[in-house]
Each structure stands twice: as C-alpha cells, then as structure tokens.
Amino acid sequence: MNTQHSDLHQSLVGLFQQLGMYAQANKIATDPQLHFLDTIGFNRQLDRYDIDFSVLPADHKKMMCAIHPFVVIPSDSQAFVARRKDERLEQLAADQTWQPLTNITSMAGAHMVLIEHLPGQRGEQSRFTQELDKRRKWYRPVFWLSLLASITGLTVPLFTMAVYDKVIGGQAPAELPGIAMGAILALAILVVCRIVRAAILCSVSNRMARDLSDMTFSRLLHMPLMVLGRVGISNHIARLRNAERVRMLFSGPGGAGLIDIPFTLIALFTIVLLSGWLVVVPVGMLGLYYLIARGLQKYAQRASPTLSTKHQNSINELTKQLLALKTSGNYSGWIERFIRQTRINCQQNFAYAKRNGLNQAVSHGLSLMTALVTVFTGIFLVLDQSITAGALIASTMLIWRITGPAQLAFASLPKMAMLKSASQQFDNFMKVKTENNELRLEIPDSSGPPSLKFQHVTLRFSATQEPVLSSIDFEICPGEVAVVIGPNQAGKSTLLQAALGVIEPQSGFITINDRNLTQYDPTNFRHWAGYAPAQPDLFPGTLADNLRISRPEATEEELQQALLEAGAATLLDTLGGSLNQDLFEQGYSTLTAIEGSYISLARALLKRSPLLLLDEPIANQNPRARRQFVHTLEQLKGRHTVLFSSHDPELIKHADKVLVLDKGCLVYAGPQPQSQPVQEA
Numbered sequence: 001m002n003t004q005h006s007d008l009h010q011s012l013v014g015l016f017q018q019l020g021m022y023a024q025a026n027k028i029a030t031d032p033q034l035h036f037l038d039t040i041g042f043n044r045q046l047d048r049y050d051i052d053f054s055v056l057p058a059d060h061k062k063m064m065c066a067i068h069p070f071v072v073i074p075s076d077s078q079a080f081v082a083r084r085k086d087e088r089l090e091q092l093a094a095d096q097t098w099q100p101l102t103n104i105t106s107m108a109g110a111h112m113v114l115i116e117h118l119p120g121q122r123g124e125q126s127r128f129t130q131e132l133d134k135r136r137k138w139y140r141p142v143f144w145l146s147l148l149a150s151i152t153g154l155t156v157p158l159f160t161m162a163v164y165d166k167v168i169g170g171q172a173p174a175e176l177p178g179i180a181m182g183a184i185l186a187l188a189i190l191v192v193c194r195i196v197r198a199a200i201l202c203s204v205s206n207r208m209a210r211d212l213s214d215m216t217f218s219r220l221l222h223m224p225l226m227v228l229g230r231v232g233i234s235n236h237i238a239r240l241r242n243a244e245r246v247r248m249l250f251s252g253p254g255g256a257g258l259i260d261i262p263f264t265l266i267a268l269f270t271i272v273l274l275s276g277w278l279v280v281v282p283v284g285m286l287g288l289y290y291l292i293a294r295g296l297q298k299y300a301q302r303a304s305p306t307l308s309t310k311h312q313n314s315i316n317e318l319t320k321q322l323l324a325l326k327t328s329g330n331y332s333g334w335i336e337r338f339i340r341q342t343r344i345n346c347q348q349n350f351a352y353a354k355r356n357g358l359n360q361a362v363s364h365g366l367s368l369m370t371a372l373v374t375v376f377t378g379i380f381l382v383l384d385q386s387i388t389a390g391a392l393i394a395s396t397m398l399i400w401r402i403t404g405p406a407q408l409a410f411a412s413l414p415k416m417a418m419l420k421s422a423s424q425q426f427d428n429f430m431k432v433k434t435e436n437n438e439l440r441l442e443i444p445d446s447s448g449p450p451s452l453k454f455q456h457v458t459l460r461f462s463a464t465q466e467p468v469l470s471s472i473d474f475e476i477c478p479g480e481v482a483v484v485i486g487p488n489q490a491g492k493s494t495l496l497q498a499a500l501g502v503i504e505p506q507s508g509f510i511t512i513n514d515r516n517l518t519q520y521d522p523t524n525f526r527h528w529a530g531y532a533p534a535q536p537d538l539f540p541g542t543l544a545d546n547l548r549i550s551r552p553e554a555t556e557e558e559l560q561q562a563l564l565e566a567g568a569a570t571l572l573d574t575l576g577g578s579l580n581q582d583l584f585e586q587g588y589s590t591l592t593a594i595e596g597s598y599i600s601l602a603r604a605l606l607k608r609s610p611l612l613l614l615d616e617p618i619a620n621q622n623p624r625a626r627r628q629f630v631h632t633l634e635q636l637k638g639r640h641t642v643l644f645s646s647h648d649p650e651l652i653k654h655a656d657k658v659l660v661l662d663k664g665c666l667v668y669a670g671p672q673p674q675s676q677p678v679q680e681a
C-alpha cells in the first residue's frame with residue numbers, strides 16, 4: 001500500500017463520480033497536484049470531503065456488504081473502482097461501464113477502501129464512537145480470550161481444592177500428577193491468553209490513538225486562522241494529548257480490569273457451586289466496596305489540582321517572551337509568580353495524592369476484609385459439614401479473582417471520567433467548521449498574472465473590536481505592482497492576509513480573476529500564491545530546506561537566484577555561499593530577524609507565482625538589498641501581479657499603484673501622484 005500512481009488519481013475521480021460528488025470529481029480531475037497520488041494522499045482527499053472510510057485487506061465477504069462503491073488497490077496491478085450490485089460484484093472498466101468482477105480470489109495482498117458514510121449521512125453517532133466502532137472486529141477475539149483466561153483462572157483454586165480434599169483428605173497421592181498436569185496446562189493457556197489479549201489491546205489502542213492524533217492534527221491545520229488564534233497554544237496541545245489519554249486507558253492495567261469485570265461472574269458462579277450461599281458474603285462486600293470507593297473518589301476529586309493549566313500557560317508565556325524578559329533585566333516579578341504558582345501547584349498535588357493514597361489503602365483493606373469475612377463465615381459451614389475445607393479454601397482464593405479486577409476498575413473510574421471528557425472534547429472539536437467544510441473547488445489559473453479586487457471589504461478580529469479593515473474598495477490589474485502604505489497598525493498586514501484568504505472578512509468580497517476568493521480551494525490557492533510575512537518563520541534545517549518549503553523541487557541554482565532577487569547577497573556571504581549549512585544550533589536560530597526576512601521573501605519569489613503578496617519586504621532598508629529588490633520589482637512588473645506593504649519611500653516610488661490605509665480605512669487608491677510624493681497618512 002505504498003504506491004504513487006496515476007491510477008489512484010483516476011480511481012479517486014471515478015469513485016467521486018460514482019458517489020454522485022461530481023463537482024469534487026471535476027476538481028480532483030483537473031488539479032495537477034493530485035495527478036500522482038500515493039495512498040496517504042488518496043485517504044487525505046476522502047478526509048477532506050468528510051467521507052468516512054476504512055482501508056481493509058480485500059475480502060469478498062466485506063465487499064458483499066458494501067453499501068457504496070469502493071476502490072480496490074491490488075498489490076501488483078492498477079487500482080479500480082468496484083461496487084456490489086445485488087448478489088454480484090462489478091468493476092468499473094476504462095470505458096466507464098460496469099463489468100463483472102471475477103478474479104477476487106487471486107488478489108493476495110490487495111487492499112480496499114470501503115466507503116462507510118458520505119458527508120452529512122453520519123447521523124447522530126459521535127466521531128469518537130465511530131472510531132471505536134471501526135475496531136469492532138477486535139471485540140470478539142478480546143471477548144473469547146478474556147473468557148478463556150477467566151475459565152482457566154479457576155485452575156489454581158480448583159487445583160488446591162482437589163489436592164486438599166482428594167489427595168490429602170482422600171489419601172490418594174496417585175491422583176496428584178494428573179491434577180498437576182491439568183493445572184499446568186490450564187495455567188499455560190491462561191498466560192498465553194493474557195499475553196495475546198494485552199498485545200491486541202495495546203495494538204488497537206495505539207492505532208486508535210494514532211488515528212485520533214492524525215485527525216486532530218489535520219483538523220487543526222484546516223481550521224481558519226482566526227479560530228486557531230483565538231483558541232491558544234495550550235488548548236491545541238491539550239487536544240493532541242487527548243489521543244494519548246485514550247491509549248493509556250485502553251492499554252493500561254485499568255483497561256484490562258474493566259474488561260475483566262463482567263467475567264468475575266464466572267468466579268461468583270463457581271463459588272455458588274462450591275460453597276452455596278457463601279457467595280452472599282463477597283457480593284455484599286463488593287456492594288459495600290463500591291459505595292465506599294465512590295465516596296472516597298468524590299473526596300479525592302474535590303482536591304484535584306486546579307492550577308496546572310494556569311501554571312502551564314505561564315510557562316508558555318515565559319518561553320514566548322524570553323527576549324523581552326532578558327532585555328528588561330527584571331526577573332523578580334516572574335520569579336515570584338513562578339515560585340508562588342509552583343508552591344500552590346505542589347500543595348494541590350500533595351493533597352490530591354494524599355486522598356488518592358487513602359483511597360487505594362481503603363480499597364486494598366476492603367478486599368482483604370472480603371477474604372477474611374468469607375473465611376470466618378465459611379468456617380461455620382465447614383464445621384457444619386455443608387462444604388469441604390477444600391471448597392472454602394478455593395472460594396477464598398476465587399475472591400481474589402473478583403476483588404482484583406474490581407479494585408483495578410474502581411481505580412480506573414477517574415480515568416473513565418477523563419476518557420468521557422476526552423471523547424466529548426474530540427467530538428466537539430470535530431464539529432468545528434474547517435476551511436474545507438464548504439465546497440471550494442476552483443483552482444487558480446497559472447497562465448498569466450491575475451487581477452485582485454477588494455469590494456466593500458470589512459474585517460474585524462472580534463465583535464468587541466473596531467474593524468481592522470473598513471469597507472475597502474480597490475482593484476489591482478493583471479501585472480500591476482501595487483504598494484499598500486500607512487502608519488503602524490493601519491491594517492496593512494491584515495489586508496495582505498485577507499488577500500491570501502487566511503483570514504476571512506465578515507462582509508464584502510475579495511476576488512481573484514473576478515472569482516470570489518471563497519470559491520478557491522484554500523490549500524491550492526495558498527500553494528499557488530507567493531506570500532512573504534513580515535515576521536519570518538524559520539524551521540529547523542538548512543537554508544535550502546527552509547527555502548524548499550515553498551517549492552520542494554527547486555534546484556540549487558533556483559534557490560541561489562531567489563535569494564539574490566530577494567536582496568539576500570549579504571546573507572549568502574555570511575553563510576559562505578553555502579545553502580546546506582544548518583541554520584539552527586542546539587535548537588536556536590543562528591540568523592537575525594533581518595536575515596530571516598530575506599528567507600521568507602526568497603521563499604515567496606521562488607514560487608514564481610503569478611500573484612505575490614509581500615509584507616514589508618526589505619524592511620531593514622539595507623541599500624544594497626534594496627537596490628537588488630528594486631531591480632527585482634521592475635522585472636516582475638507586467639509578468640506578475642504584486643501587492644506589497646512598505647514604509648520605505650524608495651520602494652514605494654517603484655509601485656504602479658498606491659493604496660493608503662489609515663486606521664483601517666482606504667484614504668487613497670490610485671497611481672503615484674506626479675506632483676507630490678505620497679506621504680504616509
């Protein structure tokens with residue numbers, strides 16, 4: 001399943017057509033980025049359009065249950081679309097006709113992508129439950145293994161009883177080897193069952209955690225920037241950790257304890273067989289155990305730490321503001337706050353741990369007490385000769401098989417509450433609208449420079465804030481170079497980001513080539529447009545790695561060329577002309593912010609995009625860099641549509657059109673005034 005083929009592309013188009021999603025099929029058919037798909041890219045497209053699917057080894061029985069058309073991916077031949085039609089299977093031939101699918105038995109190693117729900121057909125079932133349901137095939141093996149382990153777990157008590165009553169009481173030592181062999185065999189089965197079950201639980205929970213993490217991460221990437229910005233980094237981290245919680249609960253001892261709980265009925269039933277009404281004692285004690293454990297758990301929960309999130313937020317804040325902190329030279333406020341929070345956090349954790357410790361000790365004591373009460377009650381039954389001494393010993397031993405899982409399950413109750421909240425959080429998160437929820441199927445036209453138009457665009461970051469852009473109207477013609485100027489905080493960066501579609505205005509339209517920006521597929525559009533932010537983001541790796549983020553296939557010459565066009569000759573000199581030098585040492589960038597800004601500009605230029613949006617290029621006003629960039633701007637004219645922001649009068653002079661922003665309002669939009677240079681408002 002690791003192919004990268006054009007047949008996956010064709011199958012994907014065919015599948016969407018067969019599912020009746022024609023607009024999506026057309027988009028995939030015409031998108032050059034999707035012409036060579038691997039299986040991951042294939043799955044990602046299904047995810048993107050909110051289609052639920054499962055990738056499974058090709059299996060005739062499962063194909064016969066398919067509701068929707070599906071895709072079969074053989075290991076050694078071309079992928080194809082198939083469907084179940086009444087009692088037979090059909091395959092979509094190249095001439096778009098359905099032909100009988102006959103050679104299924106020869107498909108060793110083939111996989112199939114089964115479509116489970118189309119968008120909007122998912123019903124009320126939560127995404128988390130759906131993910132659990134996808135692992136349904138493992139429920140049965142886990143059930144049988146647990147049952148077998150529970151039955152063979154009766155061996156030791158029954159063995160002890162047999163030895164006591166038959167071998168010792170019945171003076172029959174000859175029976176011992178047979179009983180011992182049986183016990184050893186049963187114990188071996190028990191151990192194997194436990195090992196296999198633990199491996200299954202571990203694998204299923206790991207896969208589930210992996211899928212939840214992937215879905216969360218992909219959702220985060222597809223959420224609108226405004227929503228992401230509002231939520232904050234610690235929330236994103238918490239979301240990604242949810243998956244880890246799920247993994248720990250299922251694969252940990254608590255998970256096994258929970259699964260074993262229903263099987264304790266077998267031990268209870270055996271006690272009934274061996275000792276009759278003596279079973280009332282462990283059942284009664286279990287009830288008491290439950291009541292006390294619940295009470296203690298509530299008592300422990302009341303002390304659960306409340307400061308951890310605040311403490312984590314302070315640490316996040318601290319790491320973000322390291323430079324400001326260092327330059328201020330005033331650490332005392334921070335240190336005091338940190339120490340105060342650490343102390344409170346520590347006290348809260350101590351109180352919580354103390355109550356949990358009490359909880360565990362009482363649970364342990366209660367399970368010992370259950371055994372003890374059973375022995376004391378049982379003695380009267382033995383003296384009364386209602387049961388044998390061996391049966392009493394076996395019943396007491398069986399009680400451990402009941403209290404053990406019960407203790408584990410009770411200890412896991414807080415984790416169950418955690419799982420419930422994790423699943424709710426996950427479900428709510430999956431309901432958040434992403435940029436892909438709407439049909440955005442247009443692909444930008446690369447044949448020439450586009451026009452860019454703002455019509456009555458108003459944008460605010462929150463309902464309580466004044467608009468950052470107020471009713472903006474302007475047009476940049478194809479091939480024009482326009483500059484947006486204005487004082488700090490006038491809204492220049494916001495205007496450029498709105499033109500890139502990463503933030504959406506509340507009213508008005510932005511059009512590219514007379515098509516509303518909201519009709520373009522967001523990922524495709526941003527892949528197509530060149531954007532250089534004012535604040536550069538550098539990633540761990542070499543200069544070449546950092547540049548190739550925008551065009552992975554770029555040659556070394558193209559990288560050098562883009563750097564020179566961005567005016568980065570001095571940066572190249574600093575790095576000794578090498579593109580392959582690591583920009584990070586022990587996790588810290590070796591470049592200054594100014595040097596970094598050349599890289600973000602070079603990244604945008606490297607794309608050779610017909611549309612370039614550049615936020616304060618050459619903000620440092622280095623004369624050599626500026627001269628080079630002016631030359632680049634002149635070269636771009638007519639062949640690319642460029643919108644850049646600047647405070648630099650030298651650069652501003654070279655634009656064909658000037659937009660002047662002041663407090664979010666466009667106060668001038670037109671050609672360079674001839675008589676007097678444009679002054680920043």
Ligand SMILES: Nc1ncnc2c1ncn2[C@@H]1O[C@H](COP(=O)(O)OP(=O)(O)OP(=O)(O)O)[C@@H](O)[C@H]1O
Pocket residue numbers: 229461468486487488489490491492493494495534
């Ligand atoms: N994510 C955001 N959330 C809330 N407010 C924001 C956000 N981004 C920008 N703003 C606000 O929008 C206003 C315009 O900011 P913007 O960065 O667009 O101005 P600018 O003209 O580019 O400024 P500068 O020249 O200093 O870069 C500012 O008041 C800023 O605080």
